[in-house]
Amino acid sequence: MxxxxxxxxxxxxxxxxxxxxxxxxxxxxxxxxxxxxxxxxxLPLAGKNLWRSETTLKGACLAVFQYSDTARQFVHQMKFYGREDIAARLGSETAGRFADWMDISRYSAVTSVPLHPARIRERGYDQNLILARAVAERLSLPLRTDFIRRVKHRPPQSRLSDEERRHNLKDAFAPQPNLNQPPQGTVLLVDDVIHTGATALGCIEALERTGVQRVFVLAACG
Ligand SMILES: [Zn+2]
Known part of the structure; x- marks a missing residue:
């Protein structure tokens, strides 16, 4: 009590x-x-390219906002206190800055880093999907949720070392069984916070197996 x-x-x-x-x-x-x-x-901007390895992984990654104390507060509210409204606002703000910096005509669809169904049940919603939906709306791009899924439920990444993270995320993502034809061009993969990039790399590998040609990771914070 x-x-x-x-x-x-x-x-x-x-x-x-x-x-x-x-x-x-x-x-x-x-x-x-x-x-x-x-x-x-x-809100302080990061606006940094975290990695660009288009030849081997067909991917590149950009974080829009610095993972400052303020950003940390709202990510915490968004993930652990049911504040879905913050996810929607953050998605829209992220997409707005991204559109200011980049030529968005090369992107054909938006997708999100999937959470495991057990995590969604526990939380009641998927904050990455809310972020991705807001990005898709703001950029007038289709939202696709049929590419990949998370097949392993693992403990939160924040307490792990880089090496443990990489091991943890090995084979964590797989193509969806009910996949439709992937679009031509580059798919925007939306994530909330990017740390080492291990999660995004796991997603990119699974996305490659679906026939997606190129991936650009758009992280709200990093
Ligand atoms: Zn204020």
């Missing part, structure tokens, strides 16, 4: 005051009850 009360208090203290931005304490005019438009605008 004591533990339950403690976790309820923890949850409450992590929630922002309704109507006020938890970052700057200004009154939030966008009504989302989370970060205000000014803080979204001022």
């Amino acid at each position: 004591k533990r339950l009360l403690h976790s309820a208090l923890n949850l409450l203290s992590a929630l922002p005051f309704p109507g006020y931005c938890p970052i700057c304490n200004r009154e939030s005019i966008n009504g989302s009850g989370w970060m205000c438009d000014i803080c979204w605008r001022d």
